[in-house]
Amino acid sequence: GNSVTQMEGPVTLSEEAFLTINCTYTATGYPSLFWYVQYPGEGLQLLLKATKADDKGSNKGFEATYRKETTSFHLEKGSVQVSDSAVYFCAPMFSGGYNKLIFGAGTRLAVHP
Amino acid sequence: DAGVIQSPRHEVTEMGQEVTLRCKPISGHDYLFWYRQTMMRGLELLIYFNNNVPIDDSGMPEDRFSAKMPNASFSTLKIQPSEPRDSAVYFCASSFWRARSYEQYFGPGTRLTVT
Numbered sequence: 001g002n003s004v005t006q007m008e009g010p011v012t013l014s015e016e017a018f019l020t021i022n023c024t025y026t027a028t029g030y031p032s033l034f035w036y037v038q039y040p041g042e043g044l045q046l047l048l049k050a051t052k053a054d055d056k057g058s059n060k061g062f063e064a065t066y067r068k069e070t071t072s073f074h075l076e077k078g079s080v081q082v083s084d085s086a087v088y089f090c091a092p093m094f095s096g097g098y099n100k101l102i103f104g105a106g107t108r109l110a111v112h113p
Numbered sequence: 114d115a116g117v118i119q120s121p122r123h124e125v126t127e128m129g130q131e132v133t134l135r136c137k138p139i140s141g142h143d144y145l146f147w148y149r150q151t152m153m154r155g156l157e158l159l160i161y162f163n164n165n166v167p168i169d170d171s172g173m174p175e176d177r178f179s180a181k182m183p184n185a186s187f188s189t190l191k192i193q194p195s196e197p198r199d200s201a202v203y204f205c206a207s208s209f210w211r212a213r214s215y216e217q218y219f220g221p222g223t224r225l226t227v228t
Contacts, residue, residue, distance in 0.1 A: 032213075032214040032215075034216075036219075042221060042222075043117075043204055043206075043219035043220050043221045043222050044156075044204070044206075044219040045219070046216055046217070046218065049212075049214060049216070051212070051213040051214045052213075089156070093214065093215065099144060099208055099214075099215035099217075100146075100158065100161065100169075101158075101217060103155065103156045105155050106155065106156070
């Protein structure tokens, strides 16, 4: 069946460090792929997306590339800031699923000065 | 646009009471979703609507939960009677087609505490 596996947290980094949060999925088709971010006390915000193989989504310095061969959509940022501290969710949208998102468990990122 | 609007933002109630959560989706969006978030279970999809019609309510935990969408600009999630295990943050989200996919936009959530 369709599912998503996300890197467990928490991830603790110093400011300006490089960030990678891994996300892999299993699917019978080719889903659209999303990353959402949730800041403390807030709802989820769409961070970036990719809709087909080799597409790269990017926003606010974050990037993720749709890798069909490895069924992955890892989130990266070259230099994190304290303000990036949040929970990050990987969420495929599987075809035929009435645009339902399947959310990963979330990865908490803490960035220290 | 104001984004997805939810009310109340916080609700504290006693076990056995009826609770009604409200949502106003973004104008022009044709899907509406209700989610529940807890530390133990993460983010769970409860029910969703397309053009005001319920499509899938398989995530609704029990008959105590019900949801309606009487028109394109309003939806409610009702819990009757409420129980302490219903304590959670409830999110409403709406979606529309943009740049080759649907995109979901979340409201700020309602934090429900049942004592």
